[in-house]
Amino acid sequence: MRFYFDQYINLRPAKLLRGVESPLKGKKPHDINIYMIRENSEDFYIGLGARFTGNKSSETMELKRKLYKARFKVDVDVEPAGDFAYQIGVVTEKASERVLRYGFELAEKKKMTRVTVVHKANVLTKVYGLWIEKAEQVAKDYPGIALDFAIADATTMWLVRRPEHFQVIVAPNLFGDILSDLAAATVGGLGFAPGGNINPDRKAGVSMFEPISGSAPKYKASTRPTRSPRSLPGSSCWSIWAKTARPSWLNRRPRTSWRPERSAPLTLAASRRAATWATPSQSVCSSLSHKRRIASTASRGSSSQSHRSSPRAAGIRCRSRKGEFH
Numbered sequence: 001m002r003f004y005f006d007q008y009i010n011l012r013p014a015k016l017l018r019g020v021e022s023p024l025k026g027k028k029p030h031d032i033n034i035y036m037i038r039e040n041s042e043d044f045y046i047g048l049g050a051r052f053t054g055n056k057s058s059e060t061m062e063l064k065r066k067l068y069k070a071r072f073k074v075d076v077d078v079e080p081a082g083d084f085a086y087q088i089g090v091v092t093e094k095a096s097e098r099v100l101r102y103g104f105e106l107a108e109k110k111k112m113t114r115v116t117v118v119h120k121a122n123v124l125t126k127v128y129g130l131w132i133e134k135a136e137q138v139a140k141d142y143p144g145i146a147l148d149f150a151i152a153d154a155t156t157m158w159l160v161r162r163p164e165h166f167q168v169i170v171a172p173n174l175f176g177d178i179l180s181d182l183a184a185a186t187v188g189g190l191g192f193a194p195g196g197n198i199n200p201d202r203k204a205g206v207s208m209f210e211p212i213s214g215s216a217p218k219y220k221a222s223t224r225p226t227r228s229p230r231s232l233p234g235s236s237c238w239s240i241w242a243k244t245a246r247p248s249w250l251n252r253r254p255r256t257s258w259r260p261e262r263s264a265p266l267t268l269a270a271s272r273r274a275a276t277w278a279t280p281s282q283s284v285c286s287s288l289s290h291k292r293r294i295a296s297t298a299s300r301g302s303s304s305q306s307h308r309s310s311p312r313a314a315g316i317r318c319r320s321r322k323g324e325f326h
Contacts, residue, residue: 002040005206006066007197008095009102010038010176014183014193024160024186031164034183035106038176039099040197041065042090043127045173048072049087055079067094091127091172096134102200103170104142110168115139116148118155118171118179131172156182 001007016022016032024032042065050059055078063070070090078084100117107115117135121128132149139147150158152175158165159179163186171179184193190211199205 001208002197003065005199005208006041007199007207008039008041008099009196009198009200010040010180011196011198012036012038012176012180012183012193014180014187016187017192020188020192022186022188024163027163027186032187034163034166035103035110035112035168036176036180036183037099037103037106037168037170038180039095039171039173041173042092042095043173044087044089045177046088046090048090049085050074051083051085052076053081053083055081057084061088063090065095068092089124089127089174091130093130093134096131097138100135100138100170101141103168104138104145107145107168108142112145112167114146114148114166115142115168115170116150116155116166118150118152118169118175120152120175122151128172135170152179155179159183159186 002010014032014034014036016027016029018029020029022032046063048061048063050057050061057074057076057078059072059074061072061074063072072088074086074088076084076086103115103117107113117132119128119132121132135147135149139145152171155169155175156179159182163183169176169179169183180193180195181190184190187193193211195210197208197210199207
């Protein structure tokens, strides 16, 4: 579908939201705000390759894109005979230029000052050598934005050590797929990471949006939490609403620390307007940390017991009527 509609931009932003705990120590919401742009039509994801057993193989493969058509004739002689497999990666001038230009235009629109271009030209010299050459050419048209080159494996290290360094990242298909998952993990997990397969053509372009990790349809009829809340129809990306009235203890600050020994069983109910996460007592709240802990709530009894058993006392953030997280 991405190839058919020429959705050559895969945009995967990673932003640490207020009220969400990052697994990286000491990171605050303003520290992580990354626009990950993955080239979506080429590289090693074109599906061309072969596997054979023996010492000879002859294959003819075709690659059709909106920008071009290519045919590959591959003859292989192997000594000694055995199992053999190969995969073809393709990078072209036009496809590289358009995704790189999209990255610089996005940085300009968002008033950002740096675009990081990821590559592995130190090893894969031909395909990524062309990639970085086109990046240098495109960067000349945007003098107010700095061009930063980063080797793919080093980028994984710096995404963990200093994610605040990155603003817009443009990566080839393979590396963009890997790095976008890592960037999502720094802001709370894959459930907080949207993905857009975009054709920027405003006249004829068709785009598609989805959760990065998929919608996990096999869990739709089970009691297990959905992998990504935004996969539910009508649900907000990171909003979880209470099904019943707001308990009075949510308005009080905890005086003692408390952690539940075990999680309450969950049921998941989806409506057209919101996703509801309900415990058997019908009191709802969710930890928006990366561990997504769910605390069982106490029934209305003594004030001390109600306070000690509250999710707020457990350090869990719940949504108020005004939409703020406490």
